[in-house]
Amino acid sequence: MSATPALNATETNAAIAELRALLGDRLTTSLPLREAHGRDESWHPVIPPDAVAFATSTEEVAGIVRICAKHRFPVIAFGTGTSLEGHISAPHGGLSLDLSRMNRILEVNAADLDVHVEAGVTRKALNAYLRDMGLFFPIDPGADASLGGMAATRASGTNAVRYGTMRENVLNLTAVMADGSVVRTARRARKSAAGYDLTRLLVGSEGTLGIITELTLRLYGIPEAISSGVVSFAEFEGAIDAVIETIQSGLPVARIEFLDEVQVAACNRYSKLSLPETPLILVEFHGSEASVAEQAERFGAIATEHGGGAFEWAVKPEDRTRLWEARHNALYAALALQPGKKGMITDVCVPISRLAEAVRGTKEDLAASPLVAPIVGHVGDGNFHLIMLVDPENAAEVAEAQRIHDRMVMRALSLDGTCTGEHGIGEGKMSFLEAEHGQGIAVMRAIKQALDPLNILNPGKLFSL
């Protein structure tokens, strides 16, 4: 197999001509559209593809992939472009395959608590559709990402501590493989012991093993009662310890988020809130009225024990919504701290007992650095984010951010954690994937080479061949 696709202008032109014959004006080479499809929400450089295709069905995706395979033309699946590690850039050129027009909700099985969707449906569109049925889909990365993209990057978010990540919430998916064949990975049964878990293999494969075109997702009943609240701490250690004890005690918290004082200040300014600008825990409980009240009481006691201040409830739904919207906009709030700068964003995830150590290490690095960099995290999972504001033109600043980033990731690995809890590898964390997996990379490579021998699916991502 070729490590990188052997592309030349003749093959590129032939591929584009054949794609245009299939797709008509849903195939474009317009520069603005190509640039928009080579750009995600990260600090990674924009590398536009040679062309952009807008697909409308699984069969059409299969046809597109077959044409690309024939010409060894790379295919990069594109949902909403909200990934954070350069997942959708086109370092080897090729086609950005935009699935956003595959946005039909095909079937809701309310009785089975599942839904069959096309890959381009976004999480917010799905939840808007489900609301009147009393159902919801919990996985909520900050962005209003497409569900196909969320599966491809193994996304999670604030609810993962209770509901799991995309890993746990995809029942099956339909994918177009590198040879254009179409595979449905499983049935709608809640569990199965029938063969290799192709669903979980594709979830998190970042478009390198197959193009996800449809998914069946688990749904949940909207809880009878929901209550949210915030509690502030003088020191971040108290906040983290409160989270650890909450998780260890088995309290079935639905969300438990940490914001450091820098992030709280950013959210206050961006979302017009007036939270005390100290480390803060934002928490939510789901259940019956009685169980939510009981959970809240227990959490309040734990928070107090660890130096938490008064526990403030967001009882009214609109207050709750405002609080969580502020949380979901944390990235944008951080970026607004220093307009014009880019956010070098990273995340790690460690065993929860090592969380305080992991956060402290980065806090100490930042204290000795000129960088402004909020910390925010899904700390119930041991997962936290760092958003370093940098001027991409300032080499010293970029180098300093890279240094702190590298130390944060290597520290997480040394604590038996992972180099990314939810953002993925893309091209941004390839070296850390090697550091994390060692011999496991050889296994990943063998799988990639077996399933995509021409290396046309999102080449140049995850690991080198």
Add this chain to the structure above:
Amino acid sequence: MSATPALNATETNAAIAELRALLGDRLTTSLPLREAHGRDESWHPVIPPDAVAFATSTEEVAGIVRICAKHRFPVIAFGTGTSLEGHISAPHGGLSLDLSRMNRILEVNAADLDVHVEAGVTRKALNAYLRDMGLFFPIDPGADASLGGMAATRASGTNAVRYGTMRENVLNLTAVMADGSVVRTARRARKSAAGYDLTRLLVGSEGTLGIITELTLRLYGIPEAISSGVVSFAEFEGAIDAVIETIQSGLPVARIEFLDEVQVAACNRYSKLSLPETPLILVEFHGSEASVAEQAERFGAIATEHGGGAFEWAVKPEDRTRLWEARHNALYAALALQPGKKGMITDVCVPISRLAEAVRGTKEDLAASPLVAPIVGHVGDGNFHLIMLVDPENAAEVAEAQRIHDRMVMRALSLDGTCTGEHGIGEGKMSFLEAEHGQGIAVMRAIKQALDPLNILNPGKLFSL
């Protein structure tokens, strides 16, 4: 690659001699031991391996696999031999690699709710060890299986409706691959977006992709309150409908099991109980005192609505234990109905809305058949089992059982279910795996060929090459 290992007596003898040099008297060719290692708890024929090895460490397993690879000598991982689909038989000869002496509990991380074990630790041994720490591991197939075997077969059991299966509860595992390399699939972080999910790929791979030697598992705090009870129904439909409504209502039931009247009678006799011999639901709630009481009240109302009789509580721990031991011994109770016969055991799993239809179809088949065959199931997941008692020497009886079995599985597939919820494929369900996965089998084959090009790991299982 060779579809089946090319074995001859010379290679076999050379492999055994080399293995004996490595292992001494932990390598045996004694016929009773070989037969014991070719036999599981199913009706499938005993096919003994050429030799049995007792490994004591991951490094030793790596050495064994390297010797076997050199001689293209098949390697069949063996835990406790309690699988149900001929997973451990040796149709191509080779080595049964017994991991039962790798039974050390290496590290409990109570703060992180995880434990690192060797693959030969059984679930009961682990739970006995954990009890004083207030922790438990929930996955409970009927047998006291090894945790490595449970991962390899993606086992589940009565708690899966609340806690998930082995798929959700393995944080990482250490495996020896077909070339003798050792891979640790992940870190201890609760979630990760770092590369292909090798953990989930190996979970359920039935020893065909790697030999699982160590695992890190999720643990849970023993709930503050546990309550169990039984409720009887005149008709199985009422019982199933009560289960469906319970799940749909989001009641966080920890266990919800169905036994038909034949199984109840068998359990009464085997476990010295006096349950009414009608369809029955056995249920358990975990939580705080208050939440358990609330859950039980809600369930009681649902059961009554669907024609359930009085809800009888097992309040005392010893009564609860007796009830659940009876449930776990359901298979042995069924076998005791007709001593001397074998149990042709099968399981399927369907979307819960199709459960009544799936059970009814098999009930109708059985009503028109002379076979005695209890039905029992983890119905909260849509998963149920059929245990048909047959005399293996009676060809007509075997054929009749096979006919009902095939109809049950094909019916499940037609209802968008899976051919096995938890027993796996082994050699017993290979044809159904093809029927279920279609084009997906080509993907599985490509992965197998990439990771085990000599086809030495449990050859002749899952799918043909």
